[in-house]
Amino acid sequence: MVETKPGTNLLFLRDEDLRQGIELLFFAYRDFTAEGDTILAKQKFGRAHHRVIYFVGQYPGMSVSNLLGILSITKQSLSRVLRQLVDEGYIDQQPGTTDRRQRLLTLTAKGKELEQLLTSEQRARIAAAYKNAGADAVEGFRKVMLGIMEDSARRRFNEDKT
Amino acid sequence: MVETKPGTNLLFLRDEDLRQGIELLFFAYRDFTAEGDTILAKQKFGRAHHRVIYFVGQYPGMSVSNLLGILSITKQSLSRVLRQLVDEGYIDQQPGTTDRRQRLLTLTAKGKELEQLLTSEQRARIAAAYKNAGADAVEGFRKVMLGIMEDSARRRFNEDKT
DNA sequence: AATATATGTCAATATTGCTGACGTATATTC
DNA sequence: GAATATACGTCAGCAATATTGACATATATT
Numbered sequence: 001m002v003e004t005k006p007g008t009n010l011l012f013l014r015d016e017d018l019r020q021g022i023e024l025l026f027f028a029y030r031d032f033t034a035e036g037d038t039i040l041a042k043q044k045f046g047r048a049h050h051r052v053i054y055f056v057g058q059y060p061g062m063s064v065s066n067l068l069g070i071l072s073i074t075k076q077s078l079s080r081v082l083r084q085l086v087d088e089g090y091i092d093q094q095p096g097t098t099d100r101r102q103r104l105l106t107l108t109a110k111g112k113e114l115e116q117l118l119t120s121e122q123r124a125r126i127a128a129a130y131k132n133a134g135a136d137a138v139e140g141f142r143k144v145m146l147g148i149m150e151d152s153a154r155r156r157f158n159e160d161k162t
Numbered sequence: 163m164v165e166t167k168p169g170t171n172l173l174f175l176r177d178e179d180l181r182q183g184i185e186l187l188f189f190a191y192r193d194f195t196a197e198g199d200t201i202l203a204k205q206k207f208g209r210a211h212h213r214v215i216y217f218v219g220q221y222p223g224m225s226v227s228n229l230l231g232i233l234s235i236t237k238q239s240l241s242r243v244l245r246q247l248v249d250e251g252y253i254d255q256q257p258g259t260t261d262r263r264q265r266l267l268t269l270t271a272k273g274k275e276l277e278q279l280l281t282s283e284q285r286a287r288i289a290a291a292y293k294n295a296g297a298d299a300v301e302g303f304r305k306v307m308l309g310i311m312e313d314s315a316r317r318r319f320n321e322d323k324t
Numbered sequence: 325a326a327t328a329t330a331t332g333t334c335a336a337t338a339t340t341g342c343t344g345a346c347g348t349a350t351a352t353t354c
Numbered sequence: 355g356a357a358t359a360t361a362c363g364t365c366a367g368c369a370a371t372a373t374t375g376a377c378a379t380a381t382a383t384t
Contacts, residue, residue: 012300013289019220020319021288022281024307026213027315029191030234041373046339051188058181064362072192077341079363101350101361119184126183127175129309133302138174140295140302145186147291150196153189157182208370226331239372241332263330263381 025148035121043114048081050118053107056091057115060106063096067105090114187310197283205276210235210243212280215269218253219277222268225258229267252276 011017036050043049055070056062064082068075082105085091090111096102107115130138146154173179195209202212217232218224226244230237244267247253252273258264269277292300308316 010293010297012297013292015285017292017300018285018288020304021292022216022284023220024304024311024319025191025194027312027318028307028310029187031312031315032187032310034234048340054184065360072196073340074342075362076343076364080340083363096361099351099361103362122184123177123180125310126180129306130175130179130183131172132309133305135172135174136298137302137305138179140299141306142182142186143295143299144291144303145190147294148190148287149186149193150189153193156189157186210371227329235371236373237331238333238374242371245332258330261330261382263379265331 032122032125036118039118039121045084046081048077049085052078052081052085053090053111053115054119056105057107057112057119061104063102063104065102085111194284194287197287198280201280201283207246208243210239211247214240214243214247215252215273215277216281218267219269219274219281223266225264225266227264247273 033047037047040046040050051071052067055067059066064075064078068078071078082091086093089108092106092108093103094106096104133141146157198212199209202208205211213233214229217229221228226237226240230240233240244253248255251270254268254270255265256268258266295303308319
């Protein structure tokens, strides 16, 4: 059991607040992904492609199994999407140096271009929301979001503090 | 352009922070929906059913077009899911009193039971995260989430302040 | 009476996920 | 060196969810 700040009466834990929390997540995520989906549709790709492009872009040289863990999908599901992206020249695969069974993934120039196109709108949306809310609110947002996700995912954010 | 708090240096708007924001949304939403999906799978229903059950539960007597707007899907997509839920006795449809073209939706007892089962885990997850983060953080979380969503969705939350 | 709106439905298609089974290349272990 | 494990890929089949387009019915509105 975690202690709350002194003077806090936990009024924010009413059933109504929890319901609101559920809806905040639903609507924010819905609107956050909507525009990207529209762009993707024009490229004949879907949201799954977006996610792959995004994570390979952020973590160049990541292994397939690593990516599978992040996406929480099966390798068969990833395979189809990855195959398309490799075949169409968005992603490069290279054998790992220490373990040559691995296929390390990186974005090609074409892939980077698409990644930029896709995330620019999302970055702008986040930036606007952050700016509007202010630094303290952003810190609160982070805390709550970290609390919502699983421990395993939370670790990622504690590690890469710059 | 919105003014930020005085003394704020906008360091939280670095590219790295925006990237982190994208990931926070991705992982929090992924984990937030994961367990519900597992329960649903056992009931032969999917996430779409969950969303319908949830919103009809929260806003009893809501019209089909209203629900369509919230879910941002086509009526054909909703139709299949809704048909199943009505046929299997989770949802009741009644003609609107003022406009009899409408089919107003409400949960049956069976529907309410499923709704409870489905959202209880999500409520618990939100509650734990809120408690851990504290009241101030929750307020920041709300601000940022509202900023991320579209104006149209934001209105919903400004209206029903209790 | 003409038109618009709320809802439902049929058909065809795409994306994304799943399970199960099997194959290849490379590492690790006995 | 042989057996086993791991990383990855792929084929086949299935299910859920979403789409567009077309058309129908009942009721409201003009």
